[in-house]
Amino acid sequence: MNILILGSGGREHTFAWKIAQSSKCDNLFVAPGNSGTAQVATNVNIGVTDFPSIKKLVLDKRIDMVVVGPEDPLVQGVHDFFLNDESIKHVSVIGPQQKAAELEGSKEFAKEFLFRHNIPTAAYQSFTKDSVEQGYAFLETLKAPYVLKADGLAAGKGVVILNDLNEAKAELKSMLVDAKFGQASTKVVIEEFLDGIELSCFVLTDGKNYKILPTAKDYKRIGEGDTGLNTGGMGAVSPVPFATEDFLTKIEDRIVRPTIEGFKMDNLPYVGFVFIGLIKVGDDPKVIEYNVRMGDPETEVVFPRVKNDLVEVLEAMANGTLDEINIEIDERAATTIMLVSGGYPEAYEKGKEITGVDAIEGSIPFHAGAILKEGKTVTSGGRVMAITSYGNTYQEAIKKSYQNIEKLHFDKMNYRKDIGFDL
Ligand code: AMP
Ligand code: GLY
DSSP, X not given: OEEEEEEOSHHHHHHHHHHTTOTTOSEEEEEEOOTTHHHHSEEOOOOTTOHHHHHXXXXXXXXXXXXXXXXXXXXXXXXXXXHTOTTTTTSEEESOOHHHHHHHHOHHHXXXXXXXXXXXXXXXXXXXXXXXXXXXXXXXXSOSXXXXXXXXXXXXXXXXXXXXXXXXXXXHHHHHTSOTTGGGGSEEEEEXXXXXXXXXXXXXXXXXXXXXXXXXXXXXXXXXXXXXXXOSOSEEEESOTTOOHXXXXXXXXXXXXXXXXXXXXXXXXXXXXXXXXXXXXXXXXXXXXXXXXXXXTTHHHHGGGBOSOHHHHHHHHHHTOGGGOOOOBOSSEEEEEEEEETTTTSSOOOOOBOBOGGGOOSSEEEESSEEEETTEEEEOSSEEEEEEEEESSHHHHHHHHHHHHTTOBOTTEEOOSOTTTTO
């Protein structure tokens, strides 16, 4: 098979690394890719939402399957684009159709879905510019902290949590009236605050059947001890030590199964990955959000633990035969530490040479914001490289990653030194 992966992060390098190991894959392409994907696939310089160029590439290279990494192309309807075009409708697309991608594209859509299917989640109400006064009144009925979410995609920045009622009201006004997040905040969801520890659950579905992948926990804040600004993710651990057998059963019974049943009942066409952001409140799981893709950097710890041939699994998803697949999991723990550019998640410099990657032993460097330039690997983004290791315990795996990071260098390199601190 010829396979095309869309994306350019650590998640897509991990997809490429895993797919390249399959004897079923003949030619592997990544658009646009990075310096890591270049080691195992052919990079093609096309953006993930440039559908006409993607179509041309698919026809030129006789691509049989497209694996979509990030949410943007899904929310913009890349799967529907393929289905609606005679010349490419035979190509398998791994990722939900636009109608289903709204689960990530609109917080309100996701909340309505959760309530309709009795899936545990925070209480909420949504507001627009015309109902901003009702929004203030709703905030007054809640206890601090106040959770405000821009309805649409806001590059991971659309959730604001505030302790002060007046600040929360000002933020609501800024989102709705002053369009703080542009189109994304024409609607705002205000939610009850849930207090607990977060984890991520990943589900594969062919639209009828589902398989649950190992759980993972990511570390979103830039600073040690979970302080400072939110990032795309600074590290991850799989499995999650506090996700006991009993807790996992609750997740499957109360959340995963009703979610997949919900897709069927609501006619949401879904072939792809479901990323369920969960929070453990007391002993019970509740849904924080749905994403219609794999997490990053969670992928960098989840896929290394999947022993199956990934292409066989993806084919089963596309063909509706996921029930015939038995997912085999490596018992070892996997952890990853994200190296980031100094300044990230605010302004940072690019083009810094990365050295020491060849000296890494016993860990896997998944490239993220890194590209090849004149024979050198240089930084091209905020999150630069995820160093993944296995271990008999997560502590052992983390230690190995940190040992290898000692060998790596780029100007203003930064990373969190406390991944796993709260487990
Ligand atoms: P999101 O962008 O939806 O992933 O939300 C960002 C982060 O905000 C989540 O990872 C949580 O840490 C936090 N968050 C979102 N909703 C809630 C909630 N209802 N209660 C507490 N924390 C929340
Ligand atoms: N690591 C969180 C995400 O991918 O959204």
